[in-house]
Each structure stands twice: as C-alpha cells, then as structure tokens.
Amino acid sequence: MPASINSRIPSETSDLRVALFSGNYNMVADGPTQALNRLVGHLLRHGAAVRVYAPTIPNPAVEATGDLVSLPSFAIPGRSEYRVTMGLQPHIRRDLKEFAPNVLHVSSPDPAGHRAVSWARKRDIAVLTSVHTRFETYPRYYNLAFTEPLLEALLRRFYRRADALVAPSESMAQVLRDQRMNYDIGIWSRGVDRDVFNPGRRSMEWRREQGFGDDEIVIGFFSRLVMEKGLDVFSDAVDELRRKGVKHRVLVVGEGPAREWFQNRLPNAVFTGYRGGAxxxxxxxxxxxxxxxxxxxxxxxxxxEAMACGLPVVAAQATGSESLVDDHVSGRLIRPGAIHQYADALQAYVTDADLRRRHGAAGEQRSLEFSWDRINQSVADTYLRLVRQRALRS
Incomplete structure (x- = not known):
C-alpha cells in the first residue's frame, strides 16, 4: 500500500468524523434514541467528531448528546409525536460540506436519509446504515398488510446503497439476510446499565403504593403504548388467564397514543404512565x-432491562427476543398470536415461585454479557473498516 494512501486512512476512533442522520434522536424516548445517544457519547469520549442531523421539537423527551442540527420536517398524521424529514435543504448541504465527514451513519430510511446516502455516494464517503425497528411489519396493525411487499422492496433499495448494515441482534440480522437487504450485515447489539437496572431496585413499598398486596403476582408490561407493541395480544392473553381462574395483577408502565384503548381493555390494571431512569x-x-x-x-x-432486574420473560418467538430469551431457561418464547400458549406460560410463572426465581436468575446472568462500551466500540470499529475499504478502492 502506498504510504500516501496509508496516511489518509483513519486508524483510531479519534480520527473519525461521523455525520449521523436520525428520524428520532431526542423527540421521543424509546430504544433507538437511547442507543443513538449512547453511541454518540461513546464516540465523543474517544475523541471522534460527531454531528447529528435530525428533526427537532420545542420540548424533546431526551436531552440530545452532542451537536444536533435540526432537519426540516412535518408531523406524521395520527402519530404527531413522530416527524418525517423533508430531504436535504441547501443550508443542510452546506453544513455537511463544512463538517467534512469521513463516514455517514443513517439510522432511518426517511427522505433525509435517502438524500444523505446520495450525497455521500457522490463524494465517495463511506456509509453505514442501522436498523432499529421492523418498519415492514407496521402495516399489519393498521389494516394495510397488503403493502408489506412494496415496503420491503423500498427498504431493500435503500439499504443496498450503503456499504454495510448493522442490526441489533443476530435474529434480526438473519431476517435482513433473508430479505437480501445488504451483503455486509453485522451486529450492533444493545447494552443495559446495570447500575440502574438490577434486582436491588425491587421495592415492596413502591408496590404497596400502587395498590398491590405483598402476596399478589404482578404481570408487567413496559414500553411505548402503541398497537404495534402487541397490546391486543397482551390483553387477549390476560383475559384468557382470568377465565382460567388464575389470580394475578397487571402493571403497565409507559405512555403513548394507545393508552386509552389499553386501559379500556384492561380496566383492573395499574397504569403508571411514563417512567424513566431509576x-x-x-x-x-x-x-x-x-x-x-x-x-x-x-x-x-x-x-x-427486565432480565437485568431478575424477571422471567414471556415473549413472542420473534426477532430480538429470540436472541435474548433462552426458552424454558430464562423465560418462554411463544408463537406470535398464540393466545392459549401465552396464557399457559403466564400461568406457570404466576403459580410457581421457584420457577420464577430460577428463570429470573438465569435472565439476570445473561444480561451481564451486554456492555455498552464494548458494543458501541464495535460500531466505531465498523466505521473504521468501511472508511479503510473505501479508501483502498479509490
């Protein structure tokens, strides 16, 4: 390799100049915003230059990490908490040119993401895309399942234009391989803050404040309250458990546009609203x-996070959960939509304290494998590899 080429290739994280495009960097508190902000924090601590381009709102749910440039956007009809970008306006292109990134990371296949990839391609800049949600499955929850093949084709066109694609779990990566989304697919897993999420956080006093008796078994759900999180399946399985005569209580932690629907379906559940941190x-x-x-x-x-707190988990046999839950060891993986099987799995945990303890302990042990620093450094290493590969081709 000529010395002049070698001298231009970044070799350390501190050599990176990363332009990150996101459809939701700090507007709504969810898993992707947590992952992206933690990644930026890791990069900055290790000397990299990072500039984030994303839609903004007056009162965001999350304090943004790093420099954030606001992208023009409009609210999604019926889901106004999320916004869609409107491409790359001239002032954004000027800002990008001045920042002079050596790698682009695009985390959302929205108009700005598409234009950012085109901008990078014209300038021979490495591009990494990341998958944070299964967009192609969303139409199922809005009576539009017939659009799935078209949406999958559009996503394939987007992701194939990148140098590489990273997914949060091996099960999701395999789905993307099967869908032929890219030929270079790696893993950008997620971590858990063990100082925050651990069994020591359990509080009988807090439970009593919510109206739970010390001997009552509480089935929990926590997430944004939107239909695509399986709220209908959760409600149907809880109804089945009640019909079976299994005594239990339900606790729902979270907020979202489907909260009223969920509360109407589960009138005896305790809803706490949004909670964060400790x-x-x-x-x-x-x-x-x-x-x-x-x-x-x-x-x-x-x-x-539930596993880190020592809880057994009953989840769908689907991407994400399959890479975390060991069936019959730390929880149960049930065929999606199988209401009776879900109810049977819940009954086993509600009625068997020793089973809850053993499977919860196994889940906590598994959670120890997920370190944020190691996980985020793997993304930085991927940036460096892609920049090196592109430099050698030029």
Missing part, C-alpha cells in the same frame, strides 16, 4: 414477570 428501574424490578408479545422489535431493550 423510577423505571424500580417499576420494572417490582414486577414479578414481564409479558412482552411485540413482534416489531429488532432487539428488545425492554426484554433485556
């Missing part, structure tokens, strides 16, 4: 098990 950890650790039937997760931060 308050969220106390709420989760004070449950007795987690029931999370969502099939739209690419990783499952909810599942991992």
């Amino acid at each position: 308050d969220l950890a106390t709420s989760v650790a004070s449950m007795d098990l987690l029931f999370f039937p969502s099939i739209t997760e690419t990783f499952g931060n909810v599942t991992l």
Whole structure:
C-alpha cells in the first residue's frame, strides 16, 4: 500500500468524523434514541467528531448528546409525536460540506436519509446504515398488510446503497439476510446499565403504593403504548388467564397514543404512565414477570432491562427476543398470536415461585454479557473498516 494512501486512512476512533442522520434522536424516548445517544457519547469520549442531523421539537423527551442540527420536517398524521424529514435543504448541504465527514451513519430510511446516502455516494464517503425497528411489519396493525411487499422492496433499495448494515441482534440480522437487504450485515447489539437496572431496585413499598398486596403476582408490561407493541395480544392473553381462574395483577408502565384503548381493555390494571431512569428501574424490578408479545422489535431493550432486574420473560418467538430469551431457561418464547400458549406460560410463572426465581436468575446472568462500551466500540470499529475499504478502492 502506498504510504500516501496509508496516511489518509483513519486508524483510531479519534480520527473519525461521523455525520449521523436520525428520524428520532431526542423527540421521543424509546430504544433507538437511547442507543443513538449512547453511541454518540461513546464516540465523543474517544475523541471522534460527531454531528447529528435530525428533526427537532420545542420540548424533546431526551436531552440530545452532542451537536444536533435540526432537519426540516412535518408531523406524521395520527402519530404527531413522530416527524418525517423533508430531504436535504441547501443550508443542510452546506453544513455537511463544512463538517467534512469521513463516514455517514443513517439510522432511518426517511427522505433525509435517502438524500444523505446520495450525497455521500457522490463524494465517495463511506456509509453505514442501522436498523432499529421492523418498519415492514407496521402495516399489519393498521389494516394495510397488503403493502408489506412494496415496503420491503423500498427498504431493500435503500439499504443496498450503503456499504454495510448493522442490526441489533443476530435474529434480526438473519431476517435482513433473508430479505437480501445488504451483503455486509453485522451486529450492533444493545447494552443495559446495570447500575440502574438490577434486582436491588425491587421495592415492596413502591408496590404497596400502587395498590398491590405483598402476596399478589404482578404481570408487567413496559414500553411505548402503541398497537404495534402487541397490546391486543397482551390483553387477549390476560383475559384468557382470568377465565382460567388464575389470580394475578397487571402493571403497565409507559405512555403513548394507545393508552386509552389499553386501559379500556384492561380496566383492573395499574397504569403508571411514563417512567424513566431509576423510577423505571424500580417499576420494572417490582414486577414479578414481564409479558412482552411485540413482534416489531429488532432487539428488545425492554426484554433485556427486565432480565437485568431478575424477571422471567414471556415473549413472542420473534426477532430480538429470540436472541435474548433462552426458552424454558430464562423465560418462554411463544408463537406470535398464540393466545392459549401465552396464557399457559403466564400461568406457570404466576403459580410457581421457584420457577420464577430460577428463570429470573438465569435472565439476570445473561444480561451481564451486554456492555455498552464494548458494543458501541464495535460500531466505531465498523466505521473504521468501511472508511479503510473505501479508501483502498479509490
């Protein structure tokens, strides 16, 4: 390799100049915003230059990490908490040129993301895309399942234009390989903050404040309250458990546009609304098990945080959960939509304290494998590899 070429290739994280495009960097508190902000924080601590381009709102749910440039956008009809970007305006292109990135990371296949990839391609800049949710499954929850093949084709066109694609779990990566989304697919997993999420957060006093008796078994759910999280399946399985005469209580932690629907379906459940940080950890650790039937997760931060708190998990046999829950060891993986099987799995945990303890302990042990620093450095290493590969081709 000529010395002149070698001298231009970044070799350390501190050599990176990363332009990150996101459809939701700090507007709504969810798994992707947590992952992206933690990644930027890691990069900055290791000397990289980072500039984030994303839609903004006056009162965001999350304090943005790093420099954030606002992208022009409009609210999604019926889901106004999320916004869609409007491409790359001239002032954004000028800002990008002045920043002079050596790698682009695009985390959302929206108009700005598409234009950013085109901008990078014209300038021979490396591009990494990341998958944070299974967009192609969303139409199922809005009576538009017939659009799935078209949406999948559009996503394939977007992701194939990148140098590489990273997914949060091996199960999601395999889905993307099967869908032929890219030929270079790696893993950008998720971590859990063990100082926050751990069994020591369990509080009997907190439970009593919510109206739970010390001997009552609490089935928990925590996430944004949107239909694509499997709220209908959760409700149907809880109804089946009630019909079976299994005594239990339900705790729902979270906020979202489907809260009213969910409360009407589960009138006897306790709804706490949004919780974050230590308050969220106390709420989760004070449950007795987690029931999370969502099939739209690419990783499952909810599942991992519950496991870190020592809870057994009943989840859908789907991407994300399959890479975290060991069936019959740390929880149960049930065929999506199988209401009776979900109810049977819940009954086993509600009625068997030793089973809850053993499977919860196994889940906590598994959660120890997920370190944020190691996980985020793997993304930085991927940036460096892609920049090196592109430099050698030029």
